[in-house]
Amino acid sequence: MKKVRVFTCLLAVLLTVALFAGCGSKSAKIQIAVPNDTTNEARALLLLEANGIIKLKEGAGITATKLDIVENPYNVEIVETEAAQLPSQLQDVDYAVINSNYAINAGLNPVKQSLVIEGSASAYGNILAVKAGNEATPKIKALIAALSSKTVADYITNQYGGAVVSVVANPGNGYDDSVDYAALSGTTISVAASPTPHAEILKLAKEILSAKNITLDIQEYNDYVVPNNVVEDGTVDANYFQHVPYLDDFNAENKTHLVSVAAIHVEPMGLYGGKQKSLDALKTAK
Numbered sequence: 001m002k003k004v005r006v007f008t009c010l011l012a013v014l015l016t017v018a019l020f021a022g023c024g025s026k027s028a029k030i031q032i033a034v035p036n037d038t039t040n041e042a043r044a045l046l047l048l049e050a051n052g053i054i055k056l057k058e059g060a061g062i063t064a065t066k067l068d069i070v071e072n073p074y075n076v077e078i079v080e081t082e083a084a085q086l087p088s089q090l091q092d093v094d095y096a097v098i099n100s101n102y103a104i105n106a107g108l109n110p111v112k113q114s115l116v117i118e119g120s121a122s123a124y125g126n127i128l129a130v131k132a133g134n135e136a137t138p139k140i141k142a143l144i145a146a147l148s149s150k151t152v153a154d155y156i157t158n159q160y161g162g163a164v165v166s167v168v169a170n171p172g173n174g175y176d177d178s179v180d181y182a183a184l185s186g187t188t189i190s191v192a193a194s195p196t197p198h199a200e201i202l203k204l205a206k207e208i209l210s211a212k213n214i215t216l217d218i219q220e221y222n223d224y225v226v227p228n229n230v231v232e233d234g235t236v237d238a239n240y241f242q243h244v245p246y247l248d249d250f251n252a253e254n255k256t257h258l259v260s261v262a263a264i265h266v267e268p269m270g271l272y273g274g275k276q277k278s279l280d281a282l283k284t285a286k
Contacts, residue, residue, distance in 0.1 A: 035081065035082075039063070043245075045078070054072055054073075056070065074282045087103060092275075097271050101267055104164075115270070127247065128144060128240050132259045143237075143238060145172060149205075152204045181212040184212065189209065194241040198240045202216065224246070
């Protein structure tokens with residue numbers, strides 16, 4: 001009788017443990033970190049939707065947030081995170097959708113290491129931006145020509161192997177025939193940029209301008225706000241780090257007056273594995 005009672009108690013304990021373990025695994029959410037700025041969060045969510053991970057409400061588009069998710073078959077939890085911090089937080093979440101500039105800077109290869117990746121969507125082409133009214137100044141025209149050169153386009157192709165893609169339709173020789181380069185000789189053009197790949201690409205433009213005795217002052221920022229502010233207040237001539245949807249949203253929220261003068265490249269956004277190294281966890285979570 002005593003043995004039966006002990007066995008019964010043991011069985012009850014085992015059933016309780018199994019029940020709690022089962023409940024835990026069933027309710028556990030797969031965490032996916034995404035950028036927390038408006039347009040890049042939407043872009044990340046659209047990438048997840050395109051790969052069947054979530055479904056957004058109709059018309060959500062490039063202003064979508066996690067509140068616009070209407071179907072979540074894999075029980076994922078969207079973790080909104082500052083874009084620059086995503087690579088360092090990757091180890092703490094199951095997956096993260098990361099902008100290629102931050103991925104590359106963290107030593108990740110978007111082409112080889114991302115589990116899914118965007119196509120070369122021109123809507124997200126990284127642009128050269130200036131304050132409205134400065135679009136046609138000789139300094140800006142010279143900078144546009146240098147960045148839109150075949151030298152830069154070839155560098156992007158050879159250096160990044162598809163992780164960064166040039167969107168310049170007809171790359172030129174690096175110079176604008178309408179610019180009086182002799183008059184610009186001895187001047188400095190300042191440009192704010194993200195370290196990777198923007199500042200790296202600008203070094204090619206710097207060499208092109210240097211041949212005309214023009215100095216390109218490249219100022220690096222690991223930030224999405226300050227580069228726009230320093231162009232708005234006139235401290236810096238131009239910046240190179242963002243796409244048009246982000247710029248439009250920034251102007252609307254901050255009452256700034258920045259405009260795009262040239263699209264140079266696109267950085268396909270990718271989904272990277274953190275705690276999970278494949279998409280298998282999503283299959284078992286459904």
